Amino acid sequence: MFLQLLANGLVAGSVIAIAAVGVSLVYEILRIVNFAHGDYLTFGAFVGVAANVRYGERMLVATIVAIVATALLALVLEFALWRPMRRRGAGFMSLFITSIGLALLLRHVLFLVAGAEPRSYAVDPFKVYVVGSVRLGGSQGAAIVVGAVAIVLVGLLLARTALGRKMRALADDRALASIAGVNVDRVVVYTWLLAGALAGLAGVLQGLVQASFTPNTGFQLLLPIFAAVVLGGIGSAYGALVGGLLLGVAMELSTWEELAGGVNPVYKPVVAFVLLIGVLLVRPQGLLGKERLL
Amino acid sequence: MSTVLSGEFWAFVGVVAGIYTIFGLGVQVQFGYTGLLNFGHVAFMAIGAYTMAILTVKTGIGMWAAAVIAIGVSILAGLLLGLPTLRLRADYFAITTIAFSEIVRYVALNEDRLTGGSQGTINLAGAGAAAQYDESWQRFQTRAQAWLHLGSKDVTMLVLVWSAALVLLVLLHLAVRSPWGRVLRSIREDEDAAASLGKNVFSYKLQSLAVGAVLGAVAGLFYAWQFSFFSPDDFAPLVTFFAYTIVILGGTARTWAVPVGAILFGVIYAGTRFFDFPPFSYFDSADRAYLRLAVIGVILIALMAFRPQGLFGKRDEMVLE
Numbered sequence: 001m002f003l004q005l006l007a008n009g010l011v012a013g014s015v016i017a018i019a020a021v022g023v024s025l026v027y028e029i030l031r032i033v034n035f036a037h038g039d040y041l042t043f044g045a046f047v048g049v050a051a052n053v054r055y056g057e058r059m060l061v062a063t064i065v066a067i068v069a070t071a072l073l074a075l076v077l078e079f080a081l082w083r084p085m086r087r088r089g090a091g092f093m094s095l096f097i098t099s100i101g102l103a104l105l106l107r108h109v110l111f112l113v114a115g116a117e118p119r120s121y122a123v124d125p126f127k128v129y130v131v132g133s134v135r136l137g138g139s140q141g142a143a144i145v146v147g148a149v150a151i152v153l154v155g156l157l158l159a160r161t162a163l164g165r166k167m168r169a170l171a172d173d174r175a176l177a178s179i180a181g182v183n184v185d186r187v188v189v190y191t192w193l194l195a196g197a198l199a200g201l202a203g204v205l206q207g208l209v210q211a212s213f214t215p216n217t218g219f220q221l222l223l224p225i226f227a228a229v230v231l232g233g234i235g236s237a238y239g240a241l242v243g244g245l246l247l248g249v250a251m252e253l254s255t256w257e258e259l260a261g262g263v264n265p266v267y268k269p270v271v272a273f274v275l276l277i278g279v280l281l282v283r284p285q286g287l288l289g290k291e292r293l294l
Numbered sequence: 295m296s297t298v299l300s301g302e303f304w305a306f307v308g309v310v311a312g313i314y315t316i317f318g319l320g321v322q323v324q325f326g327y328t329g330l331l332n333f334g335h336v337a338f339m340a341i342g343a344y345t346m347a348i349l350t351v352k353t354g355i356g357m358w359a360a361a362v363i364a365i366g367v368s369i370l371a372g373l374l375l376g377l378p379t380l381r382l383r384a385d386y387f388a389i390t391t392i393a394f395s396e397i398v399r400y401v402a403l404n405e406d407r408l409t410g411g412s413q414g415t416i417n418l419a420g421a422g423a424a425a426q427y428d429e430s431w432q433r434f435q436t437r438a439q440a441w442l443h444l445g446s447k448d449v450t451m452l453v454l455v456w457s458a459a460l461v462l463l464v465l466l467h468l469a470v471r472s473p474w475g476r477v478l479r480s481i482r483e484d485e486d487a488a489a490s491l492g493k494n495v496f497s498y499k500l501q502s503l504a505v506g507a508v509l510g511a512v513a514g515l516f517y518a519w520q521f522s523f524f525s526p527d528d529f530a531p532l533v534t535f536f537a538y539t540i541v542i543l544g545g546t547a548r549t550w551a552v553p554v555g556a557i558l559f560g561v562i563y564a565g566t567r568f569f570d571f572p573p574f575s576y577f578d579s580a581d582r583a584y585l586r587l588a589v590i591g592v593i594l595i596a597l598m599a600f601r602p603q604g605l606f607g608k609r610d611e612m613v614l615e
Contacts, residue, residue: 033385035535085599094602097542100535101594108588112581223396223531230389266404273393280386281378 005252007134007144011209013248014147017241019202019221020228021154022195024240027229028171029191032082032095036103037199037225042110042218044070044200045207049119059123059142059208067200074196077102078189103219110215118212121204125211139208150201151241154194158237163190171235224269227276233289242287247272303564305448311560312455313516315553317533318540319459319466320509325538326546327470328502329482331388333534334375334395338510340529341368343518344402344409345511347427351418357430365511372507376500392531402526414525415518431519455516459553462509467549469505478502479547539594545607554605562593 023037034040047069052062085098127138136144158164166187169177178184206221207213228247232239251268263271279287317339324330345367349360379390402409410417410425418425439450469475477498480488489495518524536559544555566586577585597604 033388081595088599088602090598090602093538093542093546094598097539098595098598100539101591101598104591104594105588106591108584108586108591111584112577112588116580223392226389227393230386234385264404267400270397270400273397276393277379277390280382280390284382284386286386 002253002256003132003134005256006249007136008140009249009252010245011136011140011144011147011248012252013245014144014151015202015205015209015244016221016224016228016248017244018147018150018154018198018205019225020232020240020244021237022198022202023225024229024232024234024237025167025171025191026195028235028237029167029174030082030086030188031092032099033092035096035099035222036106037195038218038220038222039103039106039110040070040074040196040199040218041203041206041221042213042215043073043106044203045213045217046110046114046119046203046215047200048204048207049121052121053119056122059121062121063146063201063204066204067197070200070203071193071196074192074199075189078192082192083188107215107219114215116214118214119207120212121208123208139211143205143209146201147205150198151245154198155238155241157194163187167191168237171237224272227272230286231276231279233286235290236286236288239286239288246287247275250275302446302448305446305452307560307564308452308557309448309455309520311553311556312452312459313513313520314537314540314559315459315556316455316462316509316516317513318537318544318552318556319462319549320506320513321534321537321541322546322549322552323466323470323478323509324502324506326541326548327475327478327482328499329384330380330499330502331384332391332503332506333388333531333538334391334393334398335506335510335537336529336531336533337375337391337395337398338368338371338507339514339517339533340395340398340402340526341371342511342514343524343529344514346515347415347418347425347518347524348408350427350430351415351425357427360427361515364515365508368507368511368514369504372504373500376503380496380499380503392534395529395531395534399526399529402529409526412525412527415523426522428519428522435519451520455520458512458516462512463549463553466505466509470549474498474501482547541604542602542607543597543604545604547608548606551604551606558605562590566590 019037019041023034026032026034026037044066048062048066051057051065052059057065081098081102082095085095090098121139124138129136129138129141158168166177166182167190169180169182170184170187174184203218206217210217224247225244228243229240230243231247232241232243251272254263254268254271255265256262283289317335320338321332321335324332324335342364345364346357346360349355349363350357353360355363375391375394379387382390403412405411406417415427416424418427435447435450435454438444438454439447442450442453444450444453470478477488477493480491480493481495481498485495488498517528540555540559541552542555543558544551544553566589
């Protein structure tokens with residue numbers, strides 16, 4: 001039972017983690033709390049379903065299409081919305097309200113185009129992987145593998161590549177990075193492409209794991225994603241990865257019956273929030289955040 | 295008569311704008327004056343409404359006493375929220391407060407026996423018995439209507455809500471112009487400077503949070519009385535963001551801007567119902583509801599692009615140079 005819950009937690013956690021890295025990078029590099037990020041996920045999930053169900057593409061192809069499309073959406077919005085807003089000198093609250101407006105716009109355009117009825121991918125719902133005492137549905141098994149690969153790749157990108165170093169440098173100290181010769185506008189474009197691609201992937205994975213999804217799905221995931229960013233420590237992309245996995249695992253394990261009877265599953269999101277508040281009380285900068293930022 | 299011209303409909307819009315004025319005043323104190331990014335403000339509304347309804351239905355203490363206790367409970371909740379979290383940096387504080395409001399909502403959603411669960415307050419007295427918490431309010435409203443010689447219940451509610459809103463507005467206006475209000479603003483501008491002058495920054499922030507909690511709870515009470523029924527869905531985080539939108543529409547750190555923002559928001563929100571001309575008329579009614587919210591999204595974006603300071607705010611408070 002413990003292993004099963006742990007596996008479920010890793011599935012849920014890797015979806016949150018993948019999305020949370022994008023939110024964290026966008027926040028750090030652009031100072032935007034992107035309230036529309038959940039709707040980027042939804043957009044990816046729906047592009048995936050269009051490719052997979054409507055045009056009959058294999059799930060792998062559909063996932064790639066969704067990733068590319070969501071990255072492009074993020075890019076288009078950077079040029080059409082965020083860059084002009086920055087040029088106008090929009091402050092933190094202006095950008096935040098703008099993202100609320102964008103979230104409303106994206107979600108309800110999706111409702112208009114795709115309708116409110118739940119969608120699912122054309123995958124075999126009865127396929128089961130059995131590893132030891134753990135049983136995972138086909139979608140969950142795929143999600144856990146793809147999620148792990150994506151998390152490792154993002155970690156490597158941030159740690160080892162020139163782009164990753166520039167991103168972290170910008171996140172750390174924008175002025176210092178730009179006088180050291182980092183082309184801010186270019187890194188911003190790559191940041192959106194990466195955040196969008198990860199959002200598209202997370203959206204498809206969430207659609208697979210949940211079995212069905214609606215235009216509200218991404219928005220419903222937004223608060224756990226934010227919680228993961230904060231739990232890991234604002235300013236640390238690795239922290240967002242750790243925070244996401246930890247939240248997913250904690251939410252699932254909290255229902256374990258041998259743990260003082262377990263928490264009623266309806267309270268799983270509450271477990272995530274209580275964990276968040278608890279960690280911040282002990283470590284106000286989050287798990288991997290830097291103390292000097294406070 | 296079409297709905298656009300119906301007085302009743304606009305009285306309803308006015309009532310909701312009045313409730314949002316009271317609610318938004320709380321955001322104005324916390325965010326506009328003190329600089330606290332409390333994104334969980336809707337929790338105080340929920341706590342106010344639920345405490346009043348639960349005590350009225352489940353104990354015999356009467357609705358008015360329950361309403362007073364509800365305000366007290368929301369102050370306690372404000373202190374409980376603030377004591378551990380006010381030490382955090384602004385962005386951490388913001389997410390913690392959303393978490394707080396979501397915890398409140400989940401408890402309301404799942405503790406059926408206490409709150410009626412997802413079915414809302416109708417279920418407060420258990421299955422099979424339709425619970426009512428607002429009989430005293432209805433009696434009061436009828437008396438007020440007769441005494442003021444008003445034409446309808448809606449108009450009476452409009453007068454009552456806006457009377458309360460104006461009283462609170464004047465009180466708050468006086469408070470923020472007092473030395474107390476100046477300390478709050480100095481904390482927003484420079485916490486360290488305020489502390490170096492011997493002001494207990496933490497205590498002032500806590501007071502600001504508590505004042506906001508009272509305003510949130512009062513808004514919750516009027517919300518409960520206006521609709522005679524509510525459920526956990528009424529207290530989603532989006533409500534908090536509507537209040538921030540109202541405050542920013544009007545202008546931050548301006549008390550009188552809140553009712554203007556609330557009325558403007560109410561007109562935009564309700565007014566988009568009447569988009570029955572092309573191209574909107576090509577959509578059916580369910581789709582038009584989505585279109586409305588999409589249009590509100592566009593309006594928000596346009597506002598932030600072209601007038602980020604709202605109607606009466608100072609531009610330099612919203613713009614980085």
